Amino acid sequence: MKDNFHLSMTWLHTWTGLVVGWVLFFIFVTGTAGYFYMEIDRWMRPEQPLQSKPVAADFAVAMAEKHLQSRAPDADSWTINIPGARETPYLNVSWRNPPKPGEEPPQGRGGGGRFGGPSDILDTQTGEVQPSKPRETGGGLLLYRMHWALHYMPYVAAAWIVGICTMFMFVAIITGVIIIYKKIFKEFFTFRKGKGARSWMDMHTVISVTSLPFFIMITFSGLLFYLYTYMPLAPKILFGDEGVQRERRFFGDQGKRDGNAVPLFSLVEALKLGEQEFGKNQVRNINVQFPGDSAATITITPRYDRYLNEYPQLKLNGTTGEVLDNPARKVSAVEKTNNVILALHEGVFANTLVRWLYFLAGVLGCAMIATGLVLWTVKRRPKAMKNGKFSFGHNLVERLNIGTVAGLPGAVAIYFLANRLIPVDIVGRREWEVHAMFIGWLLLLIYPAFRSIKRGWIEVFWVSSALYLALPLVNLFTTERHLGVSLVYGDWVLAGIDLTFFALAGTFAYIAIKIKRHPSAVTKAVKVKNTTDDSTLATNEVLSS
Amino acid sequence: MPAECGHFFLFSETELLLPMNTKTRRGTGEQPHYRLLVLSRIVAAVAGGYTFATVMILVLTYLLPLPQKDALMLSTMLSYVIYLLAIIWVFSVKTVRKAWIGISVATGLLGALAFLLHSIQQ
Numbered sequence: 184m185k186d187n188f189h190l191s192m193t194w195l196h197t198w199t200g201l202v203v204g205w206v207l208f209f210i211f212v213t214g215t216a217g218y219f220y221m222e223i224d225r226w227m228r229p230e231q232p233l234q235s236k237p238v239a240a241d242f243a244v245a246m247a248e249k250h251l252q253s254r255a256p257d258a259d260s261w262t263i264n265i266p267g268a269r270e271t272p273y274l275n276v277s278w279r280n281p282p283k284p285g286e287e288p289p290q291g292r293g294g295g296g297r298f299g300g301p302s303d304i305l306d307t308q309t310g311e312v313q314p315s316k317p318r319e320t321g322g323g324l325l326l327y328r329m330h331w332a333l334h335y336m337p338y339v340a341a342a343w344i345v346g347i348c349t350m351f352m353f354v355a356i357i358t359g360v361i362i363i364y365k366k367i368f369k370e371f372f373t374f375r376k377g378k379g380a381r382s383w384m385d386m387h388t389v390i391s392v393t394s395l396p397f398f399i400m401i402t403f404s405g406l407l408f409y410l411y412t413y414m415p416l417a418p419k420i421l422f423g424d425e426g427v428q429r430e431r432r433f434f435g436d437q438g439k440r441d442g443n444a445v446p447l448f449s450l451v452e453a454l455k456l457g458e459q460e461f462g463k464n465q466v467r468n469i470n471v472q473f474p475g476d477s478a479a480t481i482t483i484t485p486r487y488d489r490y491l492n493e494y495p496q497l498k499l500n501g502t503t504g505e506v507l508d509n510p511a512r513k514v515s516a517v518e519k520t521n522n523v524i525l526a527l528h529e530g531v532f533a534n535t536l537v538r539w540l541y542f543l544a545g546v547l548g549c550a551m552i553a554t555g556l557v558l559w560t561v562k563r564r565p566k567a568m569k570n571g572k573f574s575f576g577h578n579l580v581e582r583l584n585i586g587t588v589a590g591l592p593g594a595v596a597i598y599f600l601a602n603r604l605i606p607v608d609i610v611g612r613r614e615w616e617v618h619a620m621f622i623g624w625l626l627l628l629i630y631p632a633f634r635s636i637k638r639g640w641i642e643v644f645w646v647s648s649a650l651y652l653a654l655p656l657v658n659l660f661t662t663e664r665h666l667g668v669s670l671v672y673g674d675w676v677l678a679g680i681d682l683t684f685f686a687l688a689g690t691f692a693y694i695a696i697k698i699k700r701h702p703s704a705v706t707k708a709v710k711v712k713n714t715t716d717d718s719t720l721a722t723n724e725v726l727s728s
Numbered sequence: 729m730p731a732e733c734g735h736f737f738l739f740s741e742t743e744l745l746l747p748m749n750t751k752t753r754r755g756t757g758e759q760p761h762y763r764l765l766v767l768s769r770i771v772a773a774v775a776g777g778y779t780f781a782t783v784m785i786l787v788l789t790y791l792l793p794l795p796q797k798d799a800l801m802l803s804t805m806l807s808y809v810i811y812l813l814a815i816i817w818v819f820s821v822k823t824v825r826k827a828w829i830g831i832s833v834a835t836g837l838l839g840a841l842a843f844l845l846h847s848i849q850q
Contacts, residue, residue, distance in 0.1 A: 187822065188820050191819045191820055192816070192819070192820070194819075195815075195816070195819050350808075350811070350812075353808070353812055354812060354815055354816070357812060357816065358816065361816075403808065403809075406808045407805060407808070410801070410804050410805065411804065413808075414781070414782065414785060414804050414807055414808075416782045416785075417782055417785035417786050417789065417800065417803075417804065417807075418800060418804075420786060421786070421789065421796070421800060515794075515795070515798050516798075517794065517798040517799075517801050517802045518798070518801065520802075520805075521801060521805060524805075
């Protein structure tokens with residue numbers, strides 16, 4: 184029975200979904216791309232070598248240790264990445280020099296590399312340093328970061344905006360389930376083609392239900408990343424102004440030098456201890472704090488695919504190799520639960536197949552939001568039409584939908600294009616890549632205002648399609664990391680990205696053609712208006728959901 | 729669907745939160761308080777629900793048989809679901825007045841309980 188409760192839930196679903204729909208679409212697009220941020224990072228740094236050839240871990244560590252001993256004997260910290268895992272495509276060594284007098288020591292362990300310090304990529308066969316000074320770029324990490332930190336604004340403000348949108352999404356998803364739960368199976372297996380709003384509704388339902396557990400998981404876990412940021416009052420009342428300091432997951436206390444020179448414990452032996460703990464070929468990374476000092480410690484980290492309910496690390500005394508107590512591994516059941524939920528969100532543990540499933544679920548999320556936004560307009564077109572014109576509000580939603588759903592993917596393509604086309608030596612090119620993306624998006628948001636709705640959809644989808652088609656081609660002419668190289672070498676990460684660009688170009692072209700062939704929804708709507716009684720429409724409107 | 733239309737009217741006598749394009753608004757003209765009532769309900773859901781969730785965190789933290797840090801973490805994790813349920817509840821009751829009374833009384837009682845538990849623990 185369509186009762187009051189059902190109507191209220193429909194209202195809540197419609198409006199919570201609409202008001203934040205465009206921001207959510209942005210979050211989903213950048214977050215979905217983020218499942219491959221490490222791969223995109225490599226694509227955006229074409230100066231880096233192709234994937235290292237496989238190498239025995241102990242051989243790699245011995246080579247890296249020798250290199251670090253001669254290259255950075257006085258460093259505060261060394262990090263060796265052992266190639267083979269997704270997150271370690273190279274034999275990469277990085278180090279951190281002691282802070283200059285008066286300089287704040289950087290937070291956390293680890294050498295340079297990702298944190299901007301010095302690093303070298305070594306050839307896995309010869310141990311020679313490979314030329315790899317990459318261009319200045321935000322890479323995939325910056326794109327990924329936008330889905331929680333947005334851009335052009337303070338971090339905390341962004342966290343709150345994203346959090347509020349996420350809560351809206353949580354409400355929209357659960358009310359969506361409430362709306363259809365009684366006939367969820369019937370609705371799921373129903374698709375009425377070519378029936379206007381009815382078909383859009385069916386599509387929205389099918390897409391949403393297909394990946395429903397993922398949507399609930401991703402929304403709820405998204406909120407938990409900022410557990411005490413969004414809910415700060417209780418810890419404040421319980422523990423005072425300091426609240427609860429969440430332990431820094433990856434970064435322990437750095438400790439201090441003793442000043443006594445003692446030779447470092449053999450890193451190859453340390454690797455053996457790590458493999459005893461985590462399994463053969465499961466060690467990803469060895470970090471040494473204060474090498475050559477009597478206070479040295481060695482931290483051995485396994486591959487990311489072992490991260491689920493804790494962040495396992497083995498700590499050793501850096502001179503004797505004795506296993507040290509690691510407080511980071513003593514986590515309670517509640518913390519483990521929390522860790523699992525966060526790990527599910529990030530998918531750090533995912534292998535290639537599961538990673539693609541994550542990507543697919545993310546794409547379905549984009550499609551769910553997109554069909555929801557379109558459904559809002561399609562349902563309202565008959566009534567929004569007055570004297571042959573739409574109201575300002577309706578027009579705005581129609582145009583924002585085009586610029587976001589069809590335009591934002593194109594803007595992301597512009598980000599990648601800018602990475603290839605902006606000269607390498609320009610100052611601030613990292614920021615200009617981002618500017619290019621947002622200027623592009625702005626133009627694609629404005630453009631539909633000057634076109635009819637149907638023309639707007641078709642043309643912006645064509646623009647996005649053309650931009651993705653251009654990417655592998657521009658790559659061919661501007662770098663030595665194009666398909667001709669990556670396919671021959673067998674670097675499937677780089678090749679996969681170029682091939683995905685082709686697939687996206689094809690998808691957007693297909694959608695554009697589909698819309699072009701579709702009888703104009705707007706003219707249809709006007710016909711319906713002329714032949715149907717107003718009140719029936721109003722009831723249909725409310726009750727049909 | 730005449731039966732369901734009538735059904736509609738029946739409830740519109742109360743301060744129902746109706747979707748924008750309902751018979752009520754069209755048939756009887758725009759209710760002057762309509763927008764204010766919707767706004768009031770939204771505030772009850774967003775602010776009232778948030779306060780309710782926060783008070784629930786306190787009560788659960790005191791009651792859960794766990795070390796306090798774990799109890800706080802678990803109840804904060806649950807608080808997002810509690811917030812969600814509170815929002816849905818506020819939008820599901822018939823009148824805005826009822827929603828405000830319900831959320832205020834529940835928050836007040838839980839707040840008193842939290843204060844009591846806090847005093848006992850001290």
